[in-house]
Amino acid sequence: MTSTRAEVTRTRLQQASLAVGVVFLIIGILGFIPGITTQYQSMEAAGHESTAMLFGLFQVSALHNIVHLIFGFAGIAMARTWDSARLFLIGGGIIYLILWIYGLIVNQESTANFVPLNTADNWLHFVLGVVMIALGVLLSRHPNRARA
Template sequence: MGAGIVLIVVGILGFIPGITTNYSELRFFGPDSKALFLGLFQVSMLLNIVQLAIGATGLTMSRTAMGARNFLMGSGLLYIVLSIYGFIVGVDSAANFLSLNTMDNWGLHGDGRSNGRRRLADDKAPGRRRKDPVINPRDIGSRE
């Protein structure tokens, strides 16, 4: 739930002048958007909307433990893919449709790894019961 709330807050703050510097240069999408969230992370309206959508998905999925774990793994994978995409296409490329700069790419990469680690750590938590059945090889074929 916490990750979803944070993403929604970040998505909203990306639309607020002052928190987002160069606000007059905020564009809907593309590398021409020169607005900077907290003066560091290049943002566009599309990127803010994506953050809001991912956050809302996180809130919805966090209603169950399995949903929360799946959200962490899925959003972690998505963020790693977006960071790699951002590193490959570069900051000034027309293919940079989300308006990602180098700080965004590193931030997305870190968030992706962090989400994946939280998901994996949760699976290895002491006392967690296995949800999948454990089959004893000696029981196979012994049904009457």
């Protein structure tokens, strides 16, 4: 019996993009669930005034959760090709490192902290940036073998 579905073969790079995208999507959804997000009723659309905390640790707002959802959808969509998966992991990692630096220099009580970010967010962004870039670089070191 033959299958009518086309067999999909993803490289490890594409699988990593898909996995990271799924994690971002789940985190974005969890940020909107009361209980998983403590002080949910105090969530703001954006800004440092939001005291909602994902897992009681990471300061979130509706904007912050939406950014996670967007990154999630991007990672899943960009996992379709080797080139776009690499772009997602390395480019997304760079964005997260920039966000880490921004979080370190912005006053957490100022209106410039519009995402919002706290210390836990900042260090998570650093780890995410480094891991995403490492995945993008290490899993694309041999593009001819990876694409075969």
